[in-house]
Amino acid sequence: MVLPITSKVNSKGHLEIGGCDAVELVKEHGTPLFVMDEETIRGQCRAYMGAFAGKTDDFEVIYASKAFISVAMCRLVQEEGLSLDVMSGGELYTAIKAGFPVAKAFFHGNNKTPAELNLALEHGVGRIVVDGFHELELLDKIAAEKGMSQDILLRITPGIKPQTHNFIQTGQLDSKFGFGLQDGLAMSAVKKALTLGNINLKGIHAHIGSQIFELGSFAKAIEIIMGFVRDIKEETGFVVGELNTGGGLGIKYKAVDEPSTIEEYASVIVDGVKEQAAHFGIPVPRIMVEPGRSIVANAGITLYTVGTIKDIPGIRTYVSVDGGMSDNLRPMLYGAVYEALLANRVDDEAHALVTVAGKHCESGDILVRDTMLPYPKAGDILCTPATGAYGYMMANNYNRQPRPPVVMVKAGSARVIVRGETLDDLVRLDTGLQ
Numbered sequence: 001m002v003l004p005i006t007s008k009v010n011s012k013g014h015l016e017i018g019g020c021d022a023v024e025l026v027k028e029h030g031t032p033l034f035v036m037d038e039e040t041i042r043g044q045c046r047a048y049m050g051a052f053a054g055k056t057d058d059f060e061v062i063y064a065s066k067a068f069i070s071v072a073m074c075r076l077v078q079e080e081g082l083s084l085d086v087m088s089g090g091e092l093y094t095a096i097k098a099g100f101p102v103a104k105a106f107f108h109g110n111n112k113t114p115a116e117l118n119l120a121l122e123h124g125v126g127r128i129v130v131d132g133f134h135e136l137e138l139l140d141k142i143a144a145e146k147g148m149s150q151d152i153l154l155r156i157t158p159g160i161k162p163q164t165h166n167f168i169q170t171g172q173l174d175s176k177f178g179f180g181l182q183d184g185l186a187m188s189a190v191k192k193a194l195t196l197g198n199i200n201l202k203g204i205h206a207h208i209g210s211q212i213f214e215l216g217s218f219a220k221a222i223e224i225i226m227g228f229v230r231d232i233k234e235e236t237g238f239v240v241g242e243l244n245t246g247g248g249l250g251i252k253y254k255a256v257d258e259p260s261t262i263e264e265y266a267s268v269i270v271d272g273v274k275e276q277a278a279h280f281g282i283p284v285p286r287i288m289v290e291p292g293r294s295i296v297a298n299a300g301i302t303l304y305t306v307g308t309i310k311d312i313p314g315i316r317t318y319v320s321v322d323g324g325m326s327d328n329l330r331p332m333l334y335g336a337v338y339e340a341l342l343a344n345r346v347d348d349e350a351h352a353l354v355t356v357a358g359k360h361c362e363s364g365d366i367l368v369r370d371t372m373l374p375y376p377k378a379g380d381i382l383c384t385p386a387t388g389a390y391g392y393m394m395a396n397n398y399n400r401q402p403r404p405p406v407v408m409v410k411a412g413s414a415r416v417i418v419r420g421e422t423l424d425d426l427v428r429l430d431t432g433l434q
Contacts, residue, residue, distance in 0.1 A: 033404055
């Protein structure tokens, strides 16, 4: 079972995280409930900073906030010395409200609106990662109107298709993201950016996908990208000063998963860039990475209360909980696989093969299929580990289900960092009949 580093079974036989009894957390905050372990998150941040500092003096670790963002998370990231990757006006606004130094923010997105670009420029975003020709010209126009110049990276699709789910592959030529290398659009974008008076091209960005176990995919991407960096210098004279290799390091969702370590990842990225720079006879750029999932995923769990149990003899036992696809869409979206345990009976023998179902009006609302548990009873507290990334961020109000609260635990105390929605919140924006 993949749980936060502070997890243990206490004297009551309950799951404990960050010194907090999961059953007591449920009594106070209800279910569904997201629980984030602060020590695990900080440990991952420090592991990234340490691994890259051990390989190079010129690097930047940029937390990919799409995995999980809140005002509290932005402040934690700032305290640990990481920069911040945002990809919408909402994520950027959260960083602004948190007091995060937005000069250390990188603004992503394949269709940034004029309003979002205006917000970014008005608050001094450090880098805008430009994703298309329309955005390049729009950004130059908005910057000109404001009498300023904006630093940018150009997002490149290097033509790498890593071994991961199709929905989270982003580096192949057939992608909605970035300028393709193979079709020549990337070089055209570089040349265009260098002609624009209110754009300051700093470097390039390439992200090949998420939840990647095979580090060879990163090495191959770096080889291709650094070849392109050489081509840029030869064709335009521009020397790329910053190379953002994106994120994508895989994590454990199941005990049998064997992802690479942060140290191994750092070695592949830094050594690869240095070796290719020497091979092509070009300067080593500043190396940037954007981890998200690998910082927060294993720091989080979701707690549910068991309700209806439906035993279909010879076929399946369905154990229904009071959440589902409104708080964890990943199993339904691309078949993500999770494990489960009973937080109030951790040490009981797991002898029942069950399927954990959500409460929503969809047959596909299945959280965990065919998992072994102690035979559940109504009122048990079911836990799904490794939900710290893309759980709350994908949460929705399907069937008018309120989004759950998020609590951060540390040293025996729990603080609410995102309040849960109420039924009144669900109708707050309704206007009624006119």
